[in-house]
Amino acid sequence: MTQSSDVIVIGAGIAGASVAAELAADLSVTVLEMEDRPGFHSTGRSAATWIPGYGPDPVRALTRASGDFLKNPHDDFCATAITSPRGEMLLGLPGQDADVDNYRKVGMHDISLEDAVKRVPLLRTDAIEAVLYDGTCLDVDVDALHQAFLRRLKQRGGHVHCDSPATAISRRAGNWHVTAKGGTFEAPVLVNASGAWGDQVAELAGAQRVGLQPKRRSVAVIPPPPGADIDNWPVTASAGETFYFKPQSGMLLVSPADITPVDPHDAWADDMAIAEAIDQLMQYMDIEVTRVDHTWGGLRTFAPDGNPVVGFDPVLEGFFWLTGQGGYGIQTSPALSRTAAALIAGHDMPADIAEHGVTAEPLSPARFVR
C-alpha cells in the first residue's frame, strides 16, 4: 500500500533529520534512510566542531546564524548542552602566508609563539612562522544534536523508515512516487538530503546532476602523550589545512585533512594519509606516536563552487536539493534546515538568519541546472 505525506525526505543524516524536524511543525513528513540507523555515514564520522572562520562566505554566514541555537538549545529541544568551549589555533607553516592572511581577514587574530606554547605545551615552534587563534570555536555533541532533531521530528508526528533505500523515483499526477525496501511512498515534495549520494538520487528522479563530489577524509585516534593534560588544547591545524588534531574524550584525534575525490561509498581511512599526518604531528609537536587506537574515514561532499546546494530544482517540479554541505554540515545544520524549510514553504528567509547575511541565491541549484 502506498503511504502518502506532504513531504518525503531521502536521507536521515543531520541534513535530512534537521529539515524533516523543521517541516514537521506544519506538514506530514516521511524520511527514508537506506541504512539500518540514521547517522551511519558522514554525520556519524565528523570532527564535531563549530568553526566560524571556516569555509566560503555563504557557509560562514550559515555557521554564524546557527551559533545561538547550538550554544543555547531550548529545553524542549535538548535538555543537555550541545556545545562546549574548544578554541581553534592555526599554525602558519612555511609557504602558507596566503592562507594565514585569508584567516586574518575572517577574524582570526595573531598570537605569539609563547602564547601558542601555553595553549599547547608540546608545540615545537622552530618552523612555525605565525600562529592565529579564535577562542569562539566550539566542540559539538553531534549525536545529541542529531538525536534531538530526530526526537523533535517524532514528537511532531514525522516518521523515519530505516533500511529503506529509495530505489525508484518518478513524478505522476503532481506527486513524487518513491519505491523503497520498506514500501512505496508518495508526496508532492521530495527533499534530496542523501549526502554523498545526492547526484545519484537526483538522477534516479530524472534531475540533472549538479556535479557533487564526495571527498574522503581520514581520522586516527591516538593515546595522549604520557603525562600531558590535553583536555583544554584547542583544535590545532596548519593554516594550509595539511593536518589537524584535537582532543576528544581523553584521546587525541589526528587527521591528514585529506580531500581525495571518491565515489559515494561506506568510507574507510587511508592508512598512507594517516601515516603522513602522524609524521607531521611528530614534526611540529614533541610527541612520539607508538600506537594508533582506531581510525575511520568519512565523506565530505562538495558542489563545484564549494557552497551547499539548497533550493527547488529549477526544472523538476517539487524536487528540493539539500546537499553539498562539505565539511560544514553539522555546524550549519540549524540555519540550513530553517532556510530549507522556509524555501519549501515559500516563505521569506527567517529574519534572524538573514541578519547574518544568509541569502538564497548562492545556495540555489539554479547555478548549475538550466
Ligand SMILES: Cc1cc2nc3c(=O)[nH]c(=O)nc-3n(C[C@H](O)[C@H](O)[C@H](O)COP(=O)(O)OP(=O)(O)OC[C@H]3O[C@@H](n4cnc5c(N)ncnc54)[C@H](O)[C@@H]3O)c2cc1C
Ligand atoms: C572526517 C570528517 C570531519 C568533519 N568535521 C566536521 C566538523 O567538524 N563540523 C562540521 O560542521 N562538519 C564536519 N564534517 C562534515 C559533516 O559531517 C557533513 O557535512 C554532514 O554530516 C553531512 O550530512 P548529510 O546529512 O548531508 O550526510 P549523511 O550524514 O551522509 O546523510 C545522508 C544519508 O542519506 C542516506 N541515503 C543515501 N542514499 C539514499 C537512498 N537512495 N535512499 C535512502 N537513504 C539514502 C545515507 O545512508 C545517509 O545516511 C566532517 C566530515 C568528515 C568526514
